Amino acid sequence: MGNLLVVGSVAFDSVRTPFGEASNVLGGSATYFSTSASFFTDVNLIAVVGEDFPNEHLDFLRSRGINLDGLEQRPGKTFRWRGEYSYQLNEAQTLETHLNVLETFRPKIPASYTTPSALFLGNIDPELQLDVLNQVKRPSIVACDTMNFWIEGKRDALWKVLEHIDILVINDGEARALGDDANLVQVAKRILSRGPKTLIIKRGEYGVLMFHQQGIFGAPAYPLEAVKDPTGAGDTFAGGFMGYLSATENYSEAGLRQAIIFGSVMASFNVEEFSLDRLRHLTREDIDERYTSFKHLTHFEDLS
Ligand code: AMP
Numbered sequence: 001m002g003n004l005l006v007v008g009s010v011a012f013d014s015v016r017t018p019f020g021e022a023s024n025v026l027g028g029s030a031t032y033f034s035t036s037a038s039f040f041t042d043v044n045l046i047a048v049v050g051e052d053f054p055n056e057h058l059d060f061l062r063s064r065g066i067n068l069d070g071l072e073q074r075p076g077k078t079f080r081w082r083g084e085y086s087y088q089l090n091e092a093q094t095l096e097t098h099l100n101v102l103e104t105f106r107p108k109i110p111a112s113y114t115t116p117s118a119l120f121l122g123n124i125d126p127e128l129q130l131d132v133l134n135q136v137k138r139p140s141i142v143a144c145d146t147m148n149f150w151i152e153g154k155r156d157a158l159w160k161v162l163e164h165i166d167i168l169v170i171n172d173g174e175a176r177a178l179g180d181d182a183n184l185v186q187v188a189k190r191i192l193s194r195g196p197k198t199l200i201i202k203r204g205e206y207g208v209l210m211f212h213q214q215g216i217f218g219a220p221a222y223p224l225e226a227v228k229d230p231t232g233a234g235d236t237f238a239g240g241f242m243g244y245l246s247a248t249e250n251y252s253e254a255g256l257r258q259a260i261i262f263g264s265v266m267a268s269f270n271v272e273e274f275s276l277d278r279l280r281h282l283t284r285e286d287i288d289e290r291y292t293s294f295k296h297l298t299h300f301e302d303l304s
Contacts, residue, residue, distance in 0.1 A: 004246040005113055005139070006033050007046040007132045008122020008235070009102060010053070010071070014082040015274065017089065019228045025275035026057050027081065029123035029145065032232035035279050036239025036266045037120075038064040039287060041246040044113045046070040046132060048105040050078040060280065069110045076101040089230045090204035091173055097149060109135040118246040120238060121165070123147050126157035133164055141251055143167035144196075145238055151177045163195040169238045171202045184209065198256065200241070202234050208260055214253050219260050222268035222294060229274040233267045236279070240266030261298075265290045 008030030014023045034043045044067040053073060061068060082096035107128055115137045121129040121144040129144060142165045150158055151174060158178075162168060168191060172184060179187030188199050188211035198212040205227075207220040241263030248255060265287055272278045 001041055002117030002140075002246040002249050003042045003044060004037055004118045004120065004242055005044045005046065005109075005116035005132075005136065006030050006037070006120040006122055006239075006242075007107055007128065008033060008120075008124050008145075009079050009081075010045075010047040010049050011079045011081050013231060013275065014080070014096075015084070015092075015229055015231050017085040017229050018087050019226075020274065022229070022274040024080075026060070027231060027275060028079065029232075029235045031061070032235035032270065032276065032279075033120060033122050033239040033242075034061065034066045035064055035276055036236040036270070037243030037246070038066050038239075039266070039282070039284060040240070040243030040262070041118075043067065043243070044070060044116065046107050046109065046113070048072045048074055048079075048101045050074060050076045050101045053078045060276075067112075070108070070113055072105070072108070074101045074105075083231065085230060089227055090206075091171070092231065094149070107132050107135070115139075117141075117249065118242055119143070120242050121145070121161065122235065122238075123150070126150055126154045126161045129161045130157065130164075133161070140249070141166050141242075141245060143169055143238065143242055145169050145234065146174065146178075147171075148174055148177055159194060162191070165196050167198040167200060168196040169200045169202065169234070169241070171204070171234055175199070175201045185211075200260070202237060204230065204233070208237070208264060210256065210260060217257050217260065219257075219264050220297065222264060222290065222297065224268060224272065227271045230271050231274075232276070233271050236270040237263040237267035239263070261291065261294055262287075265294055 009028040011028030013027030077100040079102045080098040083092040179190045210217040244259040244262040
């Protein structure tokens, strides 16, 4: 089994959806990602929190076996994000972003982390993503996520990150903004010409599309009876995807396809509750059961 290094945000989120709301709950791109990945592989986390970050959250991350040597606790407040979803749950409207301790964060990679077998540059300032890339021995696989906040604010730095990665994982709205085109196939062409070998576009309830030289692969989202909060779905998807790749170290076309299904399984659980509440009591048996249902969902016989 490999070891997966992730850098990203650890946050307090306040979220409102048509089905409820939650204030100052545990969130952040790296939190969702590492919790999801921890079901498959060893995870080393690089992030920063403020002095207001409670031990109970640290205990939860430790209980998932996540290595927190690279989680800095600094004077000041933890990053805070506030967002809202309409009935169309696909895209969050960001109401507030308070970078707080993230604003002056400079990731320091502990010596024990410098040779990861897989690296995920979670949603965070692209300059910090570059900083992390420069501090580690290039692992076999590097993937990256981002969002509109950085596409609009740090576009050049982001393009520089993309020159050095294997896989970009972003949602459809972000892909259109980055690729400057409404058509996702055109967007994929443009982004793939700038560095990444693979582009994975997350399309919320419509699932995921993977573009690369070998062609296009599509997976639906698992149809659920109730979705309460889509926050973190993308990061949970990426955590399952990268966690599975890190565990198997199989980066073939078939390996990537299977990893996409595990990512989709993990995201489907996460949206059932607010914050990370569903992942807190998820079991490996739950994951395997839904994976089997997913196989039925997407299987068809060729009768021609
Ligand atoms: P997702 O729903 O997977 O796109 O990610 C949601 C998570 O991203 C939330 O838990 C937020 O705390 C976090 N987040 C929102 N905005 C930012 C930002 N500008 N930088 C880093 N993390 C962010």
